[in-house]
Amino acid sequence: MSPLKLALGVMTAIGGFVDIGNLVTSGITGARFGMALTWAIILGTVGMTVYGEMAGRVAAVGGRAVFHSVRERLGPRVGLVNLTSSFVLSLLTLSAEIGGVALVLQLATGINYLLWVPLVGLFVWLVIYRAPFMLIENVFGMMGLGLIIFIIALFKLPVDWHGLWVGATHPWVPSSEPHSTYWFYAVSLYGACLVPYQVLFFSSGGREESWTTKSIPQMRMNAVVGFPLGGLLSIAIMASMIPIYSSLNVNVSHLGQIALPVAASVGLVGLIFALIGFFAATFAAAAEAALSAGYAVAQFFGWTWGKMHEPRAAAQFHVVCLASIIAATGFILTTIDPITVTLVSVVLGAVAIPLTYFPVLVVANDEEYMGKWVNGRLSNVLGSVFLVIMVLASVVTLPLLFITKAGH
Amino acid sequence: MRCSPGQLLRAHCSSWTRNGNGRWSAAHRRLAVIAAAAACTVTLAGCVTPAFNTSSYRQKTQESASEMAGLVGTARLAASAYLQGKLYSATADTIVSDAENDAGDIVTQWTSVQPPTAQAENIMSKAQTLLSDTSDQLTALRIAVRKGDRQQIGSLLTKLGPAIPKLKKLAAAG
Amino acid sequence: MTGSRATDTSGTQPGSQAGGQAGGQAGGGEARNEFWLEQLFIDRVIIANDNRSVGMVDDIELSVEDEPRIVAFLCGPLAFGARLRDRLGLWWASIGHRMRLTSDDQPVRIPVSLLAVLDHRGAWLSVSSDEAGPQRLHDWLEENVVGRLPGSKKKT
Secondary structure, three states, rough: OOHHHHHHHHHHHHHOOOHHHHHHHHHHHHHHHHOOHHHHHHHHHHHHHHHHHHHHHHHHHHHOOOOHHHHHHHHHHHHHHHHHHHHHHHHHHHHHHHHHHHHHHHHHOOEEEHHHHHHHHHHHHHHHHOOOHHHHHHHHHHHHHHHHHHHHHOOOOHHHHEEEEEEEEOOOOOOOOOHHHHOOOOOOOHHHHHHHHHHHHHHHHHHHHHOOHHHHHHHHHHHHHHHHHHHHHHHHHHHHHHHHHHOOOOOOOOHHHHHHHHHHHOOOOOOOHHHHHHHHHHHHHHHHHHHHHHHHHHHHHHOOOOOOOOOOOOHHHHHHHHHHHHHHHHHOOOOOOOOHHHHHHHHHHHHOOOOOOHHHHHOOOOOHHHHOOOOOOHHHHHHHHHHHHHHHHHHHHHHHHHHHOOOO | OOOOOHHHHHHHHHHHOOOOOOOOOOOHHHHHHHHHHEEEEEEEEOOOOOOOOHHEEEEEHHHHHHHHHHHHHHHHHHHHHOOOOOOOOOHHHHHHHHHHHHHHEEEEEEHOOOOOOOHHHHHHHHHHHHHHHHHHHHHHHHHHHHOOOHHHHHHHHHHOHHHHHHHHHHHHHH | OOOEOOOOHHHHHHHOOOOOOHHHOOOHHHHHHHHHHHHOOOOOOEHHHHHHEEOOOOOEEEEOOOEEEEEEEEEEEEHHHHHOOOOOOHHHHHHHHOOOOOOOOOOEEEEHHHHHEEOOOOOEEEEOOOOOOOOOOHHHHHHHHHHHHHOOOOOO
């Protein structure tokens, strides 16, 4: 494994970690809570690292696809419920990402985002249908590194570093906010890091790239180095909101507001980097969510799946992807606010996380499938701890959603 | 809304949640409950709750003023960044337009609340000019940004400057 | 939930219906056998020698002459619907029924004579997906939707 290739993989993992959910939740919470919710991003990132590594290992060993296992372990009925909820959430995430790409294009061109939505949908489909798998990962992952501009912006903004540190290490509920809102946004940040489709995407994507056990070191580097750095980007976005917005009590509710601190501090070049980063992060996530919808359904029913086959051979898989994109595009065209869709999708995602993550833990523990790559003690302890957290979060999330009226 | 959620639900129920005997099966009942819950959520989320007394009216006014202050802050930041050449006109236009739209929504929602007491009417007459003037100025700012009229943007920024402390005062005192 | 269900299909009887739950039902020797059969076969993906999936094993067909032997893997919506039970299962099976070429109620059959290797990853066939039999949904979508798109025959 050459160092160059390792570095490339890690960089794409950093860029690929952030999506519309991270952008929106970090932006909102930074302006509203300062650094008090940093712990939620750290929690979500560590969880994603642990489970991303597991999913990658499962893919590399080539045992089975996640939804083959879901069906075998949970039985047809419960498995079908699992499939349905995972699929609906992938659709919701896909809608949010398509809306996000369109909003970025509006910021860049001034043309209303609704006019962009159908074009974005078409482009997402074309990429899924024709572009090589590596392109989605590498090109968009690298472009997503444009978000590093948020770290640079931090050094140009009048940042009170000591204040940031105190805020992050004293995660108390601000006096101006009710406890329910604080916990709602904590769940949203955690849910933005641990998106349900992600383990499905990693494990299936590994098969698309024909990983073998030789790919495991690379995969581990991506997960253990790339994801935490991606989480750091989310924290940087959160921190950059504070010097600009907190004194004004601004409620961040648009994507433009999240780019504004970069433009105000770094200038036009900064804005361009931020917009490229936004575009790549949301677009790659849109393609991944659409692919994941197809993976889930096709794997569950034993259909040929994946871009490694010619589209004709995986006809059902491609039809599911296409139908998902059409449905998501139509949903955003109803003029529902994409930022609201994003917030709801990450929070409902938090409810559904155990559904797709639990089977990964089970398979990674199965010696028959995994051989010598079976989960070690560290993975199991961390995996089990996180499973408990995931289930707890999943239980409290819906009440929080209703009590806070989605964070108002 | 011409048709209440209840009516909608009944219309749906009669068409698809009854089985042949006209009885409700358990599964259909579950579906109906889910549909009712969804309908309630949608209805509740879209409505402004009425104010029953002076203090709840005051609170609504304070919230509106606080949000308006945030919008003015965002719009001013965007407009001045545009004047300094740190934002494209398209981006500045989008940010200011978003703020303008949100401000319009706040004013519409706030004015739709009926002041329940004489005291509340007093609060209304004090706040109304400030809220609607600010909203109008944001509209003027959006027009100026879209036209690229730097001089006009500059003068609107000066005008909007004092609005923030005023709104904050209103948000604190009501 | 019963382990096996007597049906009047010509000389065969579907094996277990219970999916993943049968383990808890294991009582006598027969149930123990079913438990093993399921562990081995049910929900294993069937892959043809051109690397395309043909389906998931939802059920198995046993011969009743002499000793019981596994004759075929059963898959597709008819077999899956039977495992779902209740109204959902009926509904599922009726979709499968409509997609069948003929009017019989048989699920898609993959004879074990086509099987090359059976391992923990799946059931690998010695024939191509076309030779394994028609797949109605795939064939229809291939002909009417995906096949009509430009570039559908090229790998990316």
